[in-house]
Amino acid sequence: MVAGEGILERVDQEESPIALERKRVWRTFRRNRMAVAGGLFLGFLILFAILGPELLPYRFDESDFKRITEPPSAQHWLGTDSLGRDILTRLAYGARISLFVAVLANSVILFIGVPLGVLSGYYGGWIDIIVMRVVDTFWALPNIMLMIAVMTFLSSWVEYAEAGPLSFLARTYKATGGLIGLLVGFALGWWLGDCRVIRGLTLSLREKQYVFAARCIGASDARIMLRHILPNVVPLAVVSMALGIPGAMLMEAGLSFLGLGIKPPVPSWGSMISEGNTYLLSAPHILISPAVILALTTIALNFLADGLRDAMDPWMRGR
Amino acid sequence: MWAYIVRRLLIVIPSILLVYTMIFVLIQITPGGPWDRVAGRRPIPEEIKERLNETYHLNDPIHVQYLSYLWNALHGDLGFSYHQKARPVADIIRDFLPVSIQLGLAAWLVSNTLGITAGVLSALSPNSLFDRITSFLGVAGISIPPFVGITLLILFLARGLHLVPTAGWEGIFSRTALIPVLAMALMPAGWLIRYTRTMMTEVLKEDYIRTARSKGLRERTVTIRHALKNALIPVVTMSGMSLADYIVGTFFVETIYGIPGLGRYFVMSTSGRDYPVLLALFLLYAIIVCLMAFLIDIAYSFLDPRLRFT
Numbered sequence: 001m002v003a004g005e006g007i008l009e010r011v012d013q014e015e016s017p018i019a020l021e022r023k024r025v026w027r028t029f030r031r032n033r034m035a036v037a038g039g040l041f042l043g044f045l046i047l048f049a050i051l052g053p054e055l056l057p058y059r060f061d062e063s064d065f066k067r068i069t070e071p072p073s074a075q076h077w078l079g080t081d082s083l084g085r086d087i088l089t090r091l092a093y094g095a096r097i098s099l100f101v102a103v104l105a106n107s108v109i110l111f112i113g114v115p116l117g118v119l120s121g122y123y124g125g126w127i128d129i130i131v132m133r134v135v136d137t138f139w140a141l142p143n144i145m146l147m148i149a150v151m152t153f154l155s156s157w158v159e160y161a162e163a164g165p166l167s168f169l170a171r172t173y174k175a176t177g178g179l180i181g182l183l184v185g186f187a188l189g190w191w192l193g194d195c196r197v198i199r200g201l202t203l204s205l206r207e208k209q210y211v212f213a214a215r216c217i218g219a220s221d222a223r224i225m226l227r228h229i230l231p232n233v234v235p236l237a238v239v240s241m242a243l244g245i246p247g248a249m250l251m252e253a254g255l256s257f258l259g260l261g262i263k264p265p266v267p268s269w270g271s272m273i274s275e276g277n278t279y280l281l282s283a284p285h286i287l288i289s290p291a292v293i294l295a296l297t298t299i300a301l302n303f304l305a306d307g308l309r310d311a312m313d314p315w316m317r318g319r
Numbered sequence: 320m321w322a323y324i325v326r327r328l329l330i331v332i333p334s335i336l337l338v339y340t341m342i343f344v345l346i347q348i349t350p351g352g353p354w355d356r357v358a359g360r361r362p363i364p365e366e367i368k369e370r371l372n373e374t375y376h377l378n379d380p381i382h383v384q385y386l387s388y389l390w391n392a393l394h395g396d397l398g399f400s401y402h403q404k405a406r407p408v409a410d411i412i413r414d415f416l417p418v419s420i421q422l423g424l425a426a427w428l429v430s431n432t433l434g435i436t437a438g439v440l441s442a443l444s445p446n447s448l449f450d451r452i453t454s455f456l457g458v459a460g461i462s463i464p465p466f467v468g469i470t471l472l473i474l475f476l477a478r479g480l481h482l483v484p485t486a487g488w489e490g491i492f493s494r495t496a497l498i499p500v501l502a503m504a505l506m507p508a509g510w511l512i513r514y515t516r517t518m519m520t521e522v523l524k525e526d527y528i529r530t531a532r533s534k535g536l537r538e539r540t541v542t543i544r545h546a547l548k549n550a551l552i553p554v555v556t557m558s559g560m561s562l563a564d565y566i567v568g569t570f571f572v573e574t575i576y577g578i579p580g581l582g583r584y585f586v587m588s589t590s591g592r593d594y595p596v597l598l599a600l601f602l603l604y605a606i607i608v609c610l611m612a613f614l615i616d617i618a619y620s621f622l623d624p625r626l627r628f629t
Contacts (some may be wrong), residue, residue: 034455136330136338142563145604151595152589153345232442250464257466257571258586270466277470277575281485284474291467300460 009091023091028311035307038300046298052092060093061085061265069283079285081275089291094290098297101179102248105186106241112187113194114230114237115154120195121202122225133197135192144251146189151260154181177266182252190248194240201236205229236311242305246298253294269294320620327616331609338605339598343385346594369451375399375595392602398595402588408599411584416603419573419580421491423565426503431558434508438515438554442523453512460509466571469502473576488578499576503568507561515554522550552622559615566604 029035053060064084072079078087120131138146155178158170174182205211206229214224253270255261262268269290276287363371372378375398376387387605388398397408437457441450463471476498489512490496522528523546531541569582577583581600588596 034458132388137334142567142604142608143561144567145601147591149342149345149601153349156592157349246462250462254464254466254567254571258574259590273466273470280470280473281478284478287470288474291470295459295463295467295471299459302458302462 013075025128025311029307032310034303038303038307041296041300045095045300046099048092049095053089053096056086056089056092056207058086058089060090060267062089064223069279069286071283071285074265078289079283081272081286082279082283087272087286090272091269091293092288094267094269094272095293095297097177097179097262097266098249098252098294101182101252101262102245104247105190105252106244107153108183108187109191109194109244110237110241113191114198116191117195117198118202118225118229118233121199122206122221124230127156128199132194135196138189138192144254147185147255148258148260150185150188151181151194151255154184155260155263174263177268178261178263182255182261186248186251194237194244197215197236197240198233201233202229205232239305239309239312242301242308246301246305249294249301250298323620324617331339331613334609335602335605339389339602342386342598342601343388347381348427348600364470373478375401388598392599397599400593400596402591402593402596408595411596412599414604415579415584418488418578419569419582422496422499422503422569422572422578422580425491425496425500425564426507426568427558429500430504430508430553433504434511434558435515435551435554438512439519439550442516442519442550443542445520450516454516455586457509457512457516460505460512462509463505464500464571465506465568466575468505469498469572469575472498472502486575486577488576488597495576499572499578502572506568507558507564510561510564511554511558514557515550518553519546519550522546525549552619555614555622556619559611559618562611563608 003081043211062085064080066084067076067080068084070080070084071078071084076086076088078091081087081090116131158173158181169180211224211228214228219227252261252268253273256268256270257274259271259274262271263273272290273287273294276284276290376384379387391398395409397412399544400406400408400411403411437453441447441453473485476482483497487495528541528545531545532538536545566582569580570586571582572578573580573583574586584596585600588600
């Protein structure tokens with residue numbers, strides 16, 4: 001028993017095949033020019049999101065009523081919106097919100113979807129039946145409708161909760177411009193796909209020889225799941241997160257566009273597009289910049305995700 | 320086969336019940352009644368609120384409300400809208416749904432024609448210039464949501480080139496349909512291009528394609544009779560499953576372009592707290608999506624004999 005554990009440790013600490021694999025993933029990824037371009041764009045966007053609001057001389061909710069709906073000029077590079085706020089500043093702040101929501105939402109999803117998927121795939125039985133029934137029944141409803149339902153009722157719930165014992169929650173909700181509500185919505189409705197995919201992979205990993213070997217030398221279920229199954233699930237989880245980030249970003253923009261996501265005055269690209277839509281004919285510059293940056297960002301993220309998938313998915317290699 | 324159909328139907332029913340229960344519970348736990356703060360109107364006196372609750376059976380115990388709505392819904396009675404005075408929800412659906420269906424069908428036709436053709440052609444000439452351009456367009460398509468697509472289309476086609484009006488609706492066969500249909504077709508077309516290309520590339524590597532070629536069949540026969548037929552089966556499924564994309568597309572496109580369809584009505588009722596309308600529309604959409612998935616599964620088992628009886 002003790003000797004067996006020792007061998008297992010040694011095998012686990014043997015890093016060279018893992019390092020080799022990492023190198024190969026990186027090499028395949030680097031060869032994909034669109035993916036690298038997407039990565040670079042994303043890098044600039046992150047810089048813009050971090051530094052933009054600090055360096056620009058305006059605040060995102062600072063109105064200048066003498067210069068509303070002004071086209072781009074030397075003072076306001078992208079012009080001003082209907083309340084005389086600087087659009088470039090709002091774009092930078094909106095980039096913070098968009099990236100933050102997308103990354104946080106996907107982390108929440110992973111924290112729910114991966115454990116549930118691994119558990120139900122590994123144990124099978126009643127856990128599997130319950131989890132898969134829940135996934136199947138929710139699957140019937142399009143994601144965005146689930147989110148719309150949750151957000152609709154959440155936002156009217158918050159208006160009433162301000163006076164009650166849960167007022168601190170309501171205040172956090174207001175202070176973050178509805179960000180908390182968005183995350184709750186994502187957590188409720190978006191883990192289904194990940195859970196299903198991870199469960200499928202776990203089902204096939206469970207039958208692998210190394211899992212059998214581990215069980216033979218007396219490894220516990222928890223150890224097998226953590227040390228043998230989880231590391232093999234990681235590439236798939238990374239790919240699904242990479243694909244999920246543009247999805248979450250579009251979802252946030254769509255909900256904010258409908259007035260259900262980020263609440264004013266906090267800017268979000270979606271709500272900026274919605275505001276700009278009112279002035280579509282008289283001042284199109286209000287609309288163009290958020291629409292273009294949202295489209296460019298999701299295009300870059302999708303190319304990045306494609307590159308990651310091609311590099312990490314063994315089935316795609318060499319194609 | 321029948322056993323499969325019955326088993327598949329048994330999944331549909333709990334899904335729809337779950338959607339109903341979820342929305343019902345959400346409505347119940349949301350504080351505040353429907354009469355509380357109707358925007359732009361005077362507050363309603365208590366006695367009248369009481370009368371309204373009486374009329375709409377809101378004073379009944381919760382389980383009675385839950386069951387009686389379900390019972391009435393099964394008989395085609397979806398209740399009355401709170402905001403449009405005493406208008407049956409079923410009437411509202413009858414008035415607004417056809418426009419959305421026309422819009423959705425047109426967008427479906429456009430996206431399938433464009434997506435599948437482009438996908439197949441680019442799989443036939445991998446890494447060519449055409450392939451690279453279509454691949455880029457595919458990514459662009461899945462990255463541009465309907466509400467961004469339609470604003471950009473309005474800017475270019477309506478404001479810039481003056482080809483079509485900037486908003487409005489004169490029927491599916493008028494000029495006004497061009498922008499909404501294109502905007503809704505963008506995203507599904509992007510997915511279809513990518514998916515068709517992948518499927519077609521996979522199939523072209525199969526042994527039976529090599530067999531067909533070595534038999535000396537013409538390339539066109541191989542492509543159309545052997546490859547296309549097999550590659551398109553999963554594509555058909557995928558194209559049916561994207562129904563949700565079109566439903567969501569109608570929310571945005573109809574709202575922005577001012578089209579009197581059910582999508583715009585849905586968006587309006589989310590902000591107006593018109594609970595009977597919301598409940599009915601959620602149920603309607605859930606039923607449409609579930610039935611579509613059911614039909615696709617059945618069709619799939621007919622198209623692919625290997626899957627039958629499993």
